[in-house]
Amino acid sequence: AAMEPAATTPLTGALAPEQGLQTGEYLTTAQGLRLSDTDHSLKAGPRGPSLLEDFHLREKITHFDHERIPERVVHARGAAAHGVFRAYGSAASVTKARFLAEEGKETPVFVRFSTVLGSRGSADTVRDTRGFAVKFYTDQGNVDLVGNNIPVFFIQDGIKFPDIIHAGKPHPDREIPQAQSAHDTFWDFVSLHTEATHHVFWNMSDRGIPRSYRTMEGFGVHTFRLVDADGGTHLVKFHWKPVAGVHSLVWEEAQIAAGVDPDFHRRDLADAIDAGAFLEYELGIQVMPDSAEETFEGIDLLDPTKIVPEELAPVQPIGLLTLNRNPDNYHAEVEQVAFHTGHLVPGIEVTNDPLMQARLFSYLDTQLTRLGGPNFPQLPINRPHAPVNDNLRDGMHQTAVHRGIAPYLPNSLAGAEGPAPASAPEGGFVHVPRLVEGAKVRANPVSFDDHFSQPAMFYASLSEVERIHLTEAFTFELGKCYEQAIRERMLGVLANVDAGLAARVAAGLGLPAPAGTPVPEVAVSAALSQITGVPGPI
Ligand code: HEM
Numbered sequence: 001a002a003m004e005p006a007a008t009t010p011l012t013g014a015l016a017p018e019q020g021l022q023t024g025e026y027l028t029t030a031q032g033l034r035l036s037d038t039d040h041s042l043k044a045g046p047r048g049p050s051l052l053e054d055f056h057l058r059e060k061i062t063h064f065d066h067e068r069i070p071e072r073v074v075h076a077r078g079a080a081a082h083g084v085f086r087a088y089g090s091a092a093s094v095t096k097a098r099f100l101a102e103e104g105k106e107t108p109v110f111v112r113f114s115t116v117l118g119s120r121g122s123a124d125t126v127r128d129t130r131g132f133a134v135k136f137y138t139d140q141g142n143v144d145l146v147g148n149n150i151p152v153f154f155i156q157d158g159i160k161f162p163d164i165i166h167a168g169k170p171h172p173d174r175e176i177p178q179a180q181s182a183h184d185t186f187w188d189f190v191s192l193h194t195e196a197t198h199h200v201f202w203n204m205s206d207r208g209i210p211r212s213y214r215t216m217e218g219f220g221v222h223t224f225r226l227v228d229a230d231g232g233t234h235l236v237k238f239h240w241k242p243v244a245g246v247h248s249l250v251w252e253e254a255q256i257a258a259g260v261d262p263d264f265h266r267r268d269l270a271d272a273i274d275a276g277a278f279l280e281y282e283l284g285i286q287v288m289p290d291s292a293e294e295t296f297e298g299i300d301l302l303d304p305t306k307i308v309p310e311e312l313a314p315v316q317p318i319g320l321l322t323l324n325r326n327p328d329n330y331h332a333e334v335e336q337v338a339f340h341t342g343h344l345v346p347g348i349e350v351t352n353d354p355l356m357q358a359r360l361f362s363y364l365d366t367q368l369t370r371l372g373g374p375n376f377p378q379l380p381i382n383r384p385h386a387p388v389n390d391n392l393r394d395g396m397h398q399t400a401v402h403r404g405i406a407p408y409l410p411n412s413l414a415g416a417e418g419p420a421p422a423s424a425p426e427g428g429f430v431h432v433p434r435l436v437e438g439a440k441v442r443a444n445p446v447s448f449d450d451h452f453s454q455p456a457m458f459y460a461s462l463s464e465v466e467r468i469h470l471t472e473a474f475t476f477e478l479g480k481c482y483e484q485a486i487r488e489r490m491l492g493v494l495a496n497v498d499a500g501l502a503a504r505v506a507a508g509l510g511l512p513a514p515a516g517t518p519v520p521e522v523a524v525s526a527a528l529s530q531i532t533g534v535p536g537p538i
Helices: 055-065 158-168 184-192 194-204 251-260 264-274 330-335 354-370 453-461 464-479 484-497 499-509 524-532
Strands: 078-087 106-115 130-138 141-148 224-227 233-242 279-289 316-325 348-350
Touching: 078 130, 078 264, 078 279, 078 330, 106 316, 141 233, 158 184, 158 354, 184 194, 184 484, 194 453, 194 464, 194 484, 251 464, 264 279, 264 316, 348 354, 453 484, 464 484, 464 499, 484 499
Parallel strands: none
Antiparallel strands: 078 106, 078 316, 106 130, 130 141, 224 233, 224 348, 233 279, 279 316
């Protein structure tokens, strides 16, 4: 009789029942051979040398030797959870993306929170930006909103990403510090590269040390272009607002937690879900008119170092995210998940923000190395919940057994099992046909030169206690620099934002205030002590 074709792993949908499960009653090798003993290697006598013949020893050790994959080049330390996104329907006026537009529509999600600079084993409560990456398994294909807990970024152009990360990661010689920005290379770079100032202010504020993932905001950072059912467009910024409110640690708590429980945030995440205290975040959008200039109230919407104040464009709620299930396996889910800013569906597009444009290249590129070749979309955590019918074939770690002889288009040979014909524009992803024109230059718009007005606005928005925390943070971190010249240069940057702040940090560092800044009335430690009753860390 003709042999039945081997069962193939579907490329889509839920896990096949046998996948991920250890079946059968007995311990076996990877080939299914029942084992009699896994505790003793095969030897020439009880005291004798081990035998090369021992296929079980070799398989067990070889597999173990290859258990690790490279950690992420950034955002290496993370924790994640499954959940559901429920749309309110209020976004229907601005987008045709069904998972956002249809009232009550529920979409499964996987969310990974992370720190940026530390290695996979570093502490959770360090002062750093936090990643807030959301994968929506929509019925139109996967959408990734790969955001952070800070609404702006250090650089305006992705070509500088290797520079900021090389400056922020541990020093190449001694690999210290592990996961804090308190060192010479970071402060050297950001004091020379003043477009980082706004992000640095958020980092040095209480936002840099969140209390919990439950109490952390998330931001899409870039401006996106939403497309409605009639082809109309709006420019938007995405915000995640935690239902539990925004709360931070104070620096002393963060330091103690980093020592006593380096898993402080991931433990909190897992324990909260186990206890049924699910994490909730409302997704909101700031909606701005689309225009040729792509500006709003004088703010350049292509500049990722700028926010749009909520007073000018209120955040309008469009849905609720609930995280309600812990991963079963850290490696299979949290390590192997692959986010990409280019995962979009009809109704959402990116803009020409030069930071976003570089990201569109970087994520797939890095994952080719990190996840070992081009077939990682087949990993269970990355599989879309929409049907997949592509002409991508073969390659390292291919697990599908494709049928048919004509993975190309056009063709006349594929028949029913071949690839689908080229999709009709109707229902498919069609880019908004915007005119793109310009001289080929390596240059930024002039508006990108404003580096200080928004940090000044941020500083002005802080309460007195928050200002003291920020001042303390700058003083502590700059106090860790070995190079005096770097501290002095950074004081000059602070003076461009707020003269009083620069003078107080200078006093805390025992340095003269930058020229033109007022002498502080009270040293920062004393001010903090007055409010908290405990001596400051300086
Ligand atoms: C990883 C956010 C800018 C390259 C990540 C992750 C987040 C994130 C949340 C972790 C993803 C995960 O949990 O697996 C952001 C934000 C940015 C930004 C909000 C700016 C607004 C950039 C830029 C580049 C870049 C400009 C490069 C040009 C990477 C790479 C990874 C990563 C290579 C590792 C991805 C992986 O190994 O899977 N980013 N990022 N990012 N980001 Fe970014």
